[in-house]
Amino acid sequence: MRHTLTVLVENTPGVLARVAGLFSRRGFNIDSLAVGRTDNPAVSRMTIVVEGDDQVLEQVNKQLHKLIDVIKINDITKDAYVDRELVMIKVYAEAATRSEIMQLVDIFRGRIVDVGRKTLTIEVTGDEGKIDAFENCLRPFGIKELVRTGKIAMLRGLKPGTKNNGYKEEDMV
Amino acid sequence: MEITAAEALIQCLEKEEVKIIFGCPGGAILPVYDALYGSSIKHVLVRHEQGAAHAADGYARVTGKVGVCIATSGPGATNLVTGIANAYMDSVPMVVITGQVATTQVGTDAFQEVDITGITIPVTKHNYLVKDPRQLPMIVKKAFHIASTGRPGPVLIDLPRDIASRKIKFKYPKNFALPGYKPTYKGHPSMVQQAARVIMKSERPVIYAGGGVRISGASQELLKLAETISAPVTHTLMGLGCFPGDHPLFLGMLGLHGTRYANLAVTGCDCLIAVGARFDDRVVSKISGFAPTARVIHIDIDPAEIGKNVRTHLPIVGDVKTVLEALLPLLDKKDNAAWFERIEQLKLENPLVYKQERQDVLKPQFVIEKLNQYKPCDAIVVTDVGQHQMWAAQYMRFKEPRCFLSSGGLGAMGFCLPAAVGAGLGAPGRTVILVAGDGGFQMTIQELATAAEQNLPLKIFIINNRKLGMVRQLQEYYHDKRYIAVDFRFNLDFAALGRMYGMEGYTVETPEQLMELLPGILASPVPVMVNCIVSGDENVLPMVLAGTNIDEAVDK
Structure with a gap:
């Protein structure tokens, strides 16, 4: 089963290497990993999608916790959460296919961010399923380049007792 | 008053009540060695950095304090890695300090540059590359805390040469924030x-x-x-x-x-x-x-x-x-x-047994059994890795913890001698007995010089079967006795070797010879090397074969 973890880490050099190294070293499978800093510049937030059964996930959790730079881990798979991914696709667009592609972009609420002589570059955000569907729709036209950010995710609403990014204020003192 | 970061480092160590550090100098760590000049901390010069790490490890195991070792950048740092991994696997508190090339050169494949923080991520509890000299005192404070609390382990601090020479206002911090590190002590x-x-x-x-x-x-x-x-x-x-x-x-x-x-x-x-x-x-x-x-x-x-x-x-x-x-x-x-x-x-x-068919053959188990019988009750026994280690674990008895030192998780041959140096310095006055195979002992044999320099009266018993016995045993069981690369054809005279390092050296080949010498050796105030020529084809038994249950061990 695929699990979505949100992981708060200290924003130190090497923290990404520590986390990524841990996954490969212990044979855990990362589907995607997205990282960026939070409202607190000293803290980064990772969204990690990892494949494994409950026992594997328990180990992932515990081993991540052993990293000194890891502040908090939330497995939000079973909670209500919002997740987004952003994709940019450069697709071949001749005069004959251009309008059809633009219709698809509309349907998926995407945006055209660059127009070339023979290509269009399109940006779409959404959950993984939507991005996959969009990619499949464009495939027949010929995809020249594609880049995905990997999933970022956030719990819906407010969990009691939690502030900034889901960690307690005193955690950061 | 401002002091260099290197001087601050030494003062931090003093504040952490470090009495002794094990190391070997080199170019990139020179500022730290210079700061060590005139310090109250004793420096033990080893002959190879692996020895420094194992010695700090042995010191920590015996005393319960944090062991500290130090080496230069590049090869100095990589030579420490086995010792760091060993401490990590056996949860030994250690702080490791390595020199690094100047920050201006980091990442350029400079002379004696390696990414030691990258290399040691999997074998340290945590590690730091110091990029700002003002952060050094805080990093040292955290390193000692992390190394010694929770499940202990080694923490490495990599200190670039230019950072070490920069001046800072020194104050050893009292408080620190480690938001991601809160070991649980109290059970639910x-x-x-x-x-x-x-x-x-x-x-x-x-x-x-x-x-x-x-x-x-x-x-x-x-x-x-x-x-x-x-x-x-x-x-x-x-x-x-x-x-x-x-x-x-x-x-x-x-x-x-x-x-x-x-x-x-x-x-x-x-x-x-x-x-x-x-x-x-x-x-x-x-x-x-x-x-x-x-x-x-x-x-x-x-x-x-x-x-x-x-x-x-x-x-x-x-x-x-x-x-x-x-x-x-x-x-x-x-x-x-x-x-x-x-x-x-x-x-x-189901008692532990071994066969003593002939009275003129020295059995390794016999040596260890007798060592156990005659050792002083507060003696520290340090083993290497292999058959002798397992026999020691089977036949040695202790009343107290911290008397038996062995490389468990990593199984690092070569652990025995340097760890015994650290143990001897950590517990002065106590008898330190080394039980080592002839194979593993030769992996860090150069530390005999360190032991001699430190006047350690080590009692070294080489369980000499002229081969890599444990590997031979594995080849016997798992590879149809196709013995390869396990026999030492050069017969090293360990007794003579010991004498060259100022020890008393003996060779024993029969139980009688051993028993004549043993009580005297263990009571002797000087270092002694005993080359025990034991039968070559002994197996450690019982043995649980791979893939079987532990109650199905074989006896032959």
């Missing part, structure tokens, strides 16, 4: 209560004690637990000494080369209390056949160890001593008379 009360209920209901309990008991200083609590509930105690290699070896409830080591009765007791028990142990593959062998009828209670400070290898019914995350202190008042005295009788019977039926 309801889990402790449940454990007490399971233990009181059990009729055939066994305690399985590991190195966590020593680290946490919980030998007294362990003894009380065992005696209260009349549970026999088996131990891991790391746990040897945590429970008195002469106690009627003592079962000896379990696992691959464990005693047959310990393995049978674990297989037959209805409640297995794992205390500061981690169900290593050398203990468990085939997972499905390990303690199949037992409710497993697992007490460990590292939550990641719980449920990692073996299914646990009752996990208690916490410091072993703290948890046992909470558990003991909840238990009533019970005697499990039938179980105790069964254990006694198992011990009688």
Whole structure:
């Protein structure tokens, strides 16, 4: 089963290497990993999608916790959460296919961010399923380049007792 | 007043009450060595950086304090890696300081540059590359805290040369923030209560004690637990000494080369209390056949160890001593008379044995048995890795923890001599006995010079079978006796070698010769090297073959 973890880490050099190294070293499978800093510049937030059964996930959790730079881990798979991914696709667009592609972009609420002589570059955000569907729709036209950010995710609403990014204020003192 | 970061580092070490550091200088670490000039900290110059790491490790194991070692950048740092990994696997508190090329050169493949923080991520509890000299005192403070608390381990600080020379205003911090590091010491009360209920209901309990008991200083609590509930105690290699070896409830080591009765007791028990142990593959062998009828209670400070290898019914995350202190008042005295009788019977039926067919042949087991018999009661025994190590674990008995030092998790040949140097310096006045194979000993043999320089009266017993005995044994069992690359054809005269380093050197080839010399050697104030020429084809038995249950060990 695929699990979505949100992981708060200290924003130190090497923290990404520590986390990524841990996954490969212990044979855990990362589907995607997205990282960026939070409202607190000293803290980064990772969204990690990892494949494994409950026992594997328990180990992932515990081993991540052993990293000194890891502040908090939330497995939000079973909670209500919002997740987004952003994709940019450069697709071949001749005069004959251009309008059809633009219709698809509309349907998926995407945006055209660059127009070339023979290509269009399109940006779409959404959950993984939507991005996959969009990619499949464009495939027949010929995809020249594609880049995905990997999933970022956030719990819906407010969990009691939690502030900034889901960690307690005193955690950061 | 401003001082250099290197001077600040030395002052930090002094504030952490570091008395002794092990190391070897080089270009990039020179500012730190310069700051060491005139310091109260004793520096022990080793002959190879691996020796520095093992010596700091041995020092830490004997004293319980944080061991400190230091080396230069590049090869100095990489030479430490085996020793760091060894400390990591056996949870030994250590702070490792390495020099690094100047920050302006980092990343340019400069002379003697390696990315040692990158290399050691998997084998350190944490590591730091110092990029701002003002952060150094805080980093040292955190490093000592991380190394010595929770599940201990090595922490590395990589200090670029230009940073070390920069001036800072020095103040050793009192407080620090480690938001991601909060070890759990106190066991969850309801889990402790449940454990007490399971233990009181059990009729055939066994305690399985590991190195966590020593680290946490919980030998007294362990003894009380065992005696209260009349549970026999088996131990891991790391746990040897945590429970008195002469106690009627003592079962000896379990696992691959464990005693047959310990393995049978674990297989037959209805409640297995794992205390500061981690169900290593050398203990468990085939997972499905390990303690199949037992409710497993697992007490460990590292939550990641719980449920990692073996299914646990009752996990208690916490410091072993703290948890046992909470558990003991909840238990009533019970005697499990039938179980105790069964254990006694198992011990009688399955004693540890070896054959002494001829009186003129020296058996390795005999040497170790006699060493155990004649050693002073506060002696420290340090082993290397291999057959002799397993025989030592089988035949040596201790009343106290921190008397038996061995490389467990990593199984690093070459550990013995440098670790004994650290142990000898950490426990002056106590007899330090080294039991090493001729193979492993040659891997760090250069540290004989360090030992001589430090005037350590080490008592070195080379269990010399002229081969890599454990590898030979594995080839016998798993590769149809196709022996390859296990025989040493050059016969090294260890006695003469010892004499070259200013030791007394003896060669013994028969039990009689050994017994003539042994009492005198162990009482002698000078360093002694004994080359014990033992029979070459001995196997460590019993032996649990790969993929079998621990109660199915073979005897031949």
